[in-house]
Each structure stands twice: as structure tokens, then as C-alpha cells.
Amino acid sequence: KQRVLTGITTTGTPHLGNYVGAIRPAIEASKDSDNESFYFLADFHALIKCQDPALVHQSTREIAATWLALGLDTDKSVFYRQSDIPEIPELTWLLTCMTAKGLMNRAHAYKAAVDANREAGEDPDYGVTMGLYSYPVLMAADILMFNANRVPVGKDQIQHVEMARDVAQRFNHHYGEHFELPEAVVDDNVAVLQGLDGRKMSKSYGNTIPLFLPEKKLKKHINKIKTNLLEPGEPKDPDTSTVFQVWQAFATPEQTAEMRQAFLDGIAWGEAKKQLFELVNGQVAEARERYETLLASPATIEEELQKGAEKARAISRPFLEKLREAVGIYKIS
Ligand code: TYM
Numbered sequence: 001k002q003r004v005l006t007g008i009t010t011t012g013t014p015h016l017g018n019y020v021g022a023i024r025p026a027i028e029a030s031k032d033s034d035n036e037s038f039y040f041l042a043d044f045h046a047l048i049k050c051q052d053p054a055l056v057h058q059s060t061r062e063i064a065a066t067w068l069a070l071g072l073d074t075d076k077s078v079f080y081r082q083s084d085i086p087e088i089p090e091l092t093w094l095l096t097c098m099t100a101k102g103l104m105n106r107a108h109a110y111k112a113a114v115d116a117n118r119e120a121g122e123d124p125d126y127g128v129t130m131g132l133y134s135y136p137v138l139m140a141a142d143i144l145m146f147n148a149n150r151v152p153v154g155k156d157q158i159q160h161v162e163m164a165r166d167v168a169q170r171f172n173h174h175y176g177e178h179f180e181l182p183e184a185v186v187d188d189n190v191a192v193l194q195g196l197d198g199r200k201m202s203k204s205y206g207n208t209i210p211l212f213l214p215e216k217k218l219k220k221h222i223n224k225i226k227t228n229l230l231e232p233g234e235p236k237d238p239d240t241s242t243v244f245q246v247w248q249a250f251a252t253p254e255q256t257a258e259m260r261q262a263f264l265d266g267i268a269w270g271e272a273k274k275q276l277f278e279l280v281n282g283q284v285a286e287a288r289e290r291y292e293t294l295l296a297s298p299a300t301i302e303e304e305l306q307k308g309a310e311k312a313r314a315i316s317r318p319f320l321e322k323l324r325e326a327v328g329i330y331k332i333s
Contacts, residue, residue, distance in 0.1 A: 003180075004029050005038040005148035007082065010046040010059040014066045015208035016280070017193040017201035020249045021154040025187055027070055029152065030077045037077035038146050038312070039067060041305075044082050044089070044138060048131040049204070064301045066211060069291035080308035082142065087316035092141040094327060098171045099137050107136050108159055140164035144171075144179045145316050152185040155192055156200070175326040193249060194242040196224050209246075212288045215281060222277045232268035243272050250279050 006026055008018055030037040041063050046056045060081065072079060082088055104110065110133050114124045136159075143151055143164045151161045161184035168179035192200050195207030202208065209221045225242050238244040238260045248256050262272070294301060324330060 002035050002150050003038065003146065003148045004035045004150045004152060004185075005040075005143055005146055005182075006152050007040045007042040007045070007142055008063050009042045009049070010056055010063055011050040012055075012059055012203035012208070013062050013210045014212075015195075015201055015203070015210050016246065016249070017154075017195070017208065019066075019070075019211050020193050021190055022152065023067060023070060025152055025190065027067075027072050030073060035150075038148060039072065039077060039079050040142070040308075040312075041081045042142070045135070048129070048135055061295065061298060061301060064305060065291050065294040068294055068301065068304060069212070069287045071287070074304050074308060078146075078308055078311045079304060080312045081305050084305065084309035085145070085312050085316050087313070087320040088138075088141050088145055090320060091145050091323065092138050094323060095140050095144070095167050095171065096134060096137050098174065099134075099140075099167050100170075103163060103166060104133055104136060107133075107163065108156075109135060136160050136163040137167065140167045143182045144168055145319065146312070147180045147319075148182055149180045150185050151182050152187070154190075155186055158184045158186060175323075178323060178326060190249070194245055196221070196242075197226050198242050211284060212291045214288075215285075218281055218284075219277045222273050222280070225273065227269045230266075230269070232271075233266040235266050236263045236269075236272075238263040243269070243276055247272075247276050247279065250283055255279070 004026070006022060008014070008022060014023070026037065026039055029035050030039070041060050043056060043060050046059065050056055064081075067079060068074070110128065113128050113132060117124045117126045117128075139160045140163060143161070144167075151157075151164075153161060161182055165181050165183070168181055172179055195201035195205060196209065197205070197207045199205055199207060209218070213221060225246070227241070227243065228236075230236055241263065244259060244263060247259050251259065259267075259272070259275070
């Protein structure tokens with residue numbers, strides 16, 4: 001059996017990029033009986049980027065409701081909140097003591113912060129917390145806690161999965177073979193979805209289209225996608241267009257071929273966006289209703305998470321016990 005695991009950081013409202021890049025493929029994978037699926041809300045990770053307690057809490061609720069509304073079968077998979085598993089922060093420490101500082105120096109998120117500071121003429125470490133610096137160790141603990149061998153992620157997360165592999169290798173080398181070496185699974189057909197401004201759709205750029213916007217707002221957001229100044233009738237380049245890229249992420253291959261032709265024939269931007277709205281709205285409308293119902297019923301969400309935590313801890317508790325023993329931490333007898 002393959003053990004598949006992935007998480008989403010609870011720092012905002014789930015957007016089309018999270019859906020296409022992570023949630024949709026993960027729910028598909030969970031239907032395959034050859035897989036055991038572990039999906040979680042990364043709320044400890046959220047604290048690295050977001051110090052607004054209300055936002056972290058609200059986002060946790062929204063992301064949980066999103067997975068459930070989209071039909072994740074929580075009997076066939078393990079769906080939990082990271083902070084409900086106390087073995088994860090404990091494993092983080094065991095791994096921290098096996099992680100080379102030099103490895104963390106190379107992590108993209110940390111390096112980007114340092115580079116931005118340098119460019120602004122600041123102290124390179126200005127605003128850099130130990131949370132940001134050792135973020136890949138926490139992520140390694142998420143993965144290794146459940147000995148996942150497959151980790152479906154977007155391209156931006158590949159480096160972190162590779163670091164988890166390095167840390168696992170070092171631990172195994174030192175204390176014996178405890179961990180499977182995880183691999184990132186990146187679907188090449190699923191591109192990094194672009195946001196309203198054409199950059200990667202990302203909470204931190206504020207350019208997202210939330211997945212479950214009310215219909216009118218969804219239409220407004222789609223109308224805000226940046227386009228060039230070509231008039232109706234002028235041929236448009238599908239391969240550089242965000243409208244086309246989002247279309248492709250939701251359409252069948254036939255629909256994509258038709259839209260490609262329409263672009264070359266000079267479809268008006270207004271018309272292309274109207275069709276895009278109808279396509280996306282058609283696919284999310286039913287789940288959006290379930291989402292609204294779930295948000296109004298926090299007890300249902302919490303119950304699901306408690307059920308997931310119980311299943312997860314049935315694995316993490318005995319495994320951590322073994323790891324403690326491996327490093328020499330156990331009762332004196
Ligand atoms: P996060 O919360 O930034 O993103 C969640 C997932 O969505 C993918 N994604 C995208 N895919 C396509 N197009 C986009 N525009 C787009 N934006 C985001 C991300 O690649 C990711 O797969 N550190 C992780 C969360 C995490 C995790 C883990 C993941 C914590 N522990 C263990 C896997 C395993 C993060 O911040 O993802």
C-alpha cells in the first residue's frame with residue numbers, strides 16, 4: 001500500500017490554486033483502494049506566517065469545511081488537524097537534533113526573506129523567526145510521523161519534501177531504519193495556477209480567487225483577471241493568458257481545444273471570462289452549498305476532526321514511543 005499525505009497551511013481562505021494543485025488530486029487519490037490517505041490542516045505552520053489568531057482560527061474552519069464539502073470520505077482516509085497530534089512537535093525536536101543547520105540555510109522561504117532584507121538594506125535576519133528558519137523540520141515531522149512515502153504537492157513545496165528525505169536518512173543512519181524515505185508527487189499536468197495579476201496564485205500575493213465565493217463575487221473576481229489590451233476580433237495568445245490557464249484547469253480536453261481555437265479566432269475578453277465563470281461556477285456550485293451548510297455547523301466539523309485525530313494518534317503514539325526508545329529516552333528499570 002502507498003501512504004499518501006499532504007497538508008494545507010491555515011492562513012487564509014482556500015483558493016482555486018489550492019483546489020487544483022492539492023485538494024482535487026488528493027481527494028481523487030483517496031478513492032484508490034491501493035492508497036492510505038492522510039490529509040491535515042497545518043495550523044502550527046500557520047503561526048510562521050500569520051500572527052492574527054482570529055484569522056488562523058477562521059481559516060482552519062474554512063479549510064476543514066472545504067475538504068468535507070468536496071466529498072473527502074473520512075472513513076476511508078485520515079483527516080486531522082496538526083495541532084491535535086502532540087507527537088508531531090515532539091518528533092520535530094528529535095529531528096531538529098538531526099538536522100544540519102547548513103541544510104536549513106538553503107531553504108527557499110528563509111533565503112527569500114534574507115534576500116528581501118538585503119535588497120532593502122536591512123539586517124539580513126530582520127523579522128526572521130526561528131519558526132521560519134526551521135519550518136522544513138516541522139514539515140519533515142508531519143511527513144515522517146506517519147511514514148508517508150508519497151507527498152502530493154505543488155512545485156513550490158518540492159524542496160521541503162527533499163529536505164524531509166535528507167533528515168530521515170540521517171536519522172536512519174544514526175538510530176536504525178525507522179523512516180521510509182518520502183517522495184514528492186508533482187502532477188506535471190497541473191501547472192502552478194496563476195492569480196488575478198498573472199503571478200502564482202498565492203495568499204501572500206493577495207491575488208487569489210477563493211474557491212467558494214458566492215456566485216456574484218466569483219463573477220466579479222473572474223472579471224478582474226488581468227488581460228492585455230487586445231480588442232474583440234484580434235487573435236489572442238492562449239499560452240500566456242491566465243483566463244486560458246484557469247479554463248484549462250477546469251475544462252475537458254475537448255473544451256480546452258475549443259477555447260484555444262476561440263482565442264486564435266479573437267474571442268472578446270468579456271465573452272471568454274463569462275464562459276470561464278460558467279465553467280467554474282458549474283463545477284463548484286453544489287459543493288459551495290454543502291460548504292455554507294458546514295460553516296454554519298461548526299460542531300459537525302469539529303466532530304470529524306476529533307475522529308481523525310483519534311485515528312492518527314493510534315499510529316503516532318506507539319510510533320513515537322519506539323522513536324523515543326531509539327534515541328535513549330525511556331523509563332529506567
Ligand atoms: P500551502 O498551504 O502554501 O499550499 C497548499 C498546497 O497547495 C499548493 N498550491 C498551489 N498549487 C497550484 N497552484 C497554485 N497557485 C498553488 N498555491 C498553492 C501547494 O503547493 C501545496 O501543495 N508547507 C505547506 C503545507 C504543509 C505540508 C506538510 C504539505 C505542511 N506540512 C506536509 C505536505 C506535507 C504549505 O505551506 O502549503
